[in-house]
Amino acid sequence: MDKNRLESFSDGVLAIIITIMVLQLGIPKGSEITALYPIIPILLGYVLSFIYVGIYWNNHHHLLKTLHNVSGSILWANLILLFWISLFPFTTAWMAENYFASWPTALYGMVLLMAAISYIFLQKLIIRTEGEKSKLKIAIGHDYKGKITIILYSIGICVALISPHFAQVFYVIVALIWLIPDRRIEKILT
Numbered sequence: 001m002d003k004n005r006l007e008s009f010s011d012g013v014l015a016i017i018i019t020i021m022v023l024q025l026g027i028p029k030g031s032e033i034t035a036l037y038p039i040i041p042i043l044l045g046y047v048l049s050f051i052y053v054g055i056y057w058n059n060h061h062h063l064l065k066t067l068h069n070v071s072g073s074i075l076w077a078n079l080i081l082l083f084w085i086s087l088f089p090f091t092t093a094w095m096a097e098n099y100f101a102s103w104p105t106a107l108y109g110m111v112l113l114m115a116a117i118s119y120i121f122l123q124k125l126i127i128r129t130e131g132e133k134s135k136l137k138i139a140i141g142h143d144y145k146g147k148i149t150i151i152l153y154s155i156g157i158c159v160a161l162i163s164p165h166f167a168q169v170f171y172v173i174v175a176l177i178w179l180i181p182d183r184r185i186e187k188i189l190t
Helices: 003-025 033-065 072-086 090-095 102-130 134-139 144-160 166-177 183-189
Strands: none
Touching: 003 033, 003 090, 003 166, 033 072, 033 102, 033 166, 033 183, 072 102, 072 166, 090 102, 090 134, 102 134, 102 166, 144 166, 144 183, 166 183
C-alpha cells in the first residue's frame, strides 16, 4: 500500500473525530452570555481534546514522512492508534459533562495513555520496517519525550482518583510538551 493512502485514511478519521467532538458541544440554552456558563467545562474539555487530536495529526504526518514501505503490521498499528484516538470524543464528553469527576478524568487519562503507547508502538514498527539506521530511529534516539509522556499520563491517572483537577495539569503538561511538532523528525527531513 502507498503511504499516501495510509495518511489520507488517517486524516479522514481524525477529521471525523473532530467533527464528532464539536457536535457534542451543544447549543447554549438562551441568548445571554450567561447561557455559556453551564457549558464551560464542555468547552474546556473540547479545547484540550482538539489540541490532542491536532498534536497526533501533526506528529503522525511527520512520522509517515520517514516511512518508505507500508507493511500489514504498520497498517494494523495505525488502526490501533486511530482506535484509541477515536475514543477521545466519548471520554471528553463523559469527563466534561461530569465536571471533571475522578473516574471520567482517570478514564480520559487512560485513553490518552493508550494512544501514546500505540503511537510509540507504531514508531517501533516503522523503525523495524525501515531498519535501525532509518531516519526515524536517528531522529528519536532513546525517545525520552515518549517515555516522559507515559510517566506523566500514568501519574495523572493515579492522581485523578484523588484530585481530578490536579490530574488535568499532567494532561496539559503532556500536551504542551508535544504542541510543537516533533523537531527531531523535522530536522532529519530537511
